[in-house]
Amino acid sequence: MSSSSSSPVLTVDGPSGSGKGTVSRALARHTGWHLLDSGALYRLVALAGLKAGLPAHDAARHAELARTMRVEFGASADAEEQIRLDGCDVSGEIRSETAGQGASRVAAWPEVRTALLTRQRGFARPPGLVADGRDMGTVVFPGADLKIFLTATPEERARRRYKQLKDKGSDVSLAALSREIAERDLRDQTRKVAPLRPAPDAQLIDSTTLSVEAVVARVLELGAERRLWPRGPL
Numbered sequence: 001m002s003s004s005s006s007s008p009v010l011t012v013d014g015p016s017g018s019g020k021g022t023v024s025r026a027l028a029r030h031t032g033w034h035l036l037d038s039g040a041l042y043r044l045v046a047l048a049g050l051k052a053g054l055p056a057h058d059a060a061r062h063a064e065l066a067r068t069m070r071v072e073f074g075a076s077a078d079a080e081e082q083i084r085l086d087g088c089d090v091s092g093e094i095r096s097e098t099a100g101q102g103a104s105r106v107a108a109w110p111e112v113r114t115a116l117l118t119r120q121r122g123f124a125r126p127p128g129l130v131a132d133g134r135d136m137g138t139v140v141f142p143g144a145d146l147k148i149f150l151t152a153t154p155e156e157r158a159r160r161r162y163k164q165l166k167d168k169g170s171d172v173s174l175a176a177l178s179r180e181i182a183e184r185d186l187r188d189q190t191r192k193v194a195p196l197r198p199a200p201d202a203q204l205i206d207s208t209t210l211s212v213e214a215v216v217a218r219v220l221e222l223g224a225e226r227r228l229w230p231r232g233p234l
Contacts, residue, residue: 008033008128008228009143010219011136014150015185015196016100017157019207019215023150024132025081026216031130031229036123037073038133038140039103041116043094044071044085046102051085056105063111066119097165097172097180104184107134108191128228134188137199146223149198150215152208157181 010027014020021037028035048065049058072084083091093099106112113135120140123129131140137147152160158178165172188196198204203222207215224231 007124007126008145009124009131009141010128010146010148010223010228011131011133011141011144011199011202012148012150012219013132013134013136013138013196013198013202014148015134015157015188016181017161018150018152019160019212020132020148020150022212023207023215023219024130026212027219028130030216030220031128031223033128033130034123034125035073036120036129036131036133036136038116038120038131038136040073040083040094041066041071041120042103042107042112043099044069044083044090045112045116046106047090047094047099048085049106050102059106059109059111062106062109063115066112066115095168097170097177101180101184104187108187108193110193113139113193134196135194137202138197139194142199145228146219146226147199147202148219148222149202149204151204151206154178154181154185156208 010033012020012024012027021039024035024037045062045066048069049062052065054061070086074082081091082089083094117140123131124141131144133140137144137149155178158174158181161181162172162174162177205215205218220229223229
């Protein structure tokens with residue numbers, strides 16, 4: 001699927017805690033492009049399954065939820081992320097560790113990935129799309145105009161997640177988070193369908209020692225080189 005004949009697409013892939021969500025939101029603000037948070041879609045499938053009381057192993061019924069669930073992405077009056085599932089605000093629920101672990105589980109099912117593929121591609125519309133996920137550049141938008149693979153050391157990714165959850169008032173253990181990230185990395189990298197890996201033509205950026213602003217500046221520079229947007233401040 002090439003994006004060059006329709007709306008331009010920038011993909012930002014990477015493991016949990018690499019900063020791809022924060023970077024993608026900043027890039028969408030800078031460019032005025034639409035944003036696809038594909039991880040949120042998988043979290044929503046997992047959350048919808050919990051709310052419906054589905055068995056954790058029922059791939060077929062989770063795939064049906066992926067096709068039929070009503071999802072709305074938006075922002076509150078103070079510009080905070082706002083996500084609604086079947087009319088209910090679940091912005092906080094889907095960012096929990098439970099939802100994250102559920103997302104990693106359902107994302108391994110081919111039926112769910114297939115069910116979400118058309119929905120994800122539908123986000124590509126003018127003036128352009130920033131697509132954040134784990135297989136955006138390899139499967140969903142293989143013809144993307146610019147592909148970024150963002151990573152960081154496991155220790156740094158665990159530290160970032162720990163700080164994020166602590167700031168939200170969650171009682172979490174850094175050691176437990178480190179184990180969960182290692183387990184999730186293994187699941188994501190070894191699943192049979194769309195394993196986590198950089199696309200051959202992706203630009204790799206290690207964010208371990210970089211600020212969000214530095215990563216965003218690098219991506220904006222790469223996009224300007226490809227004439228996706230004007231060079232200089234937007």
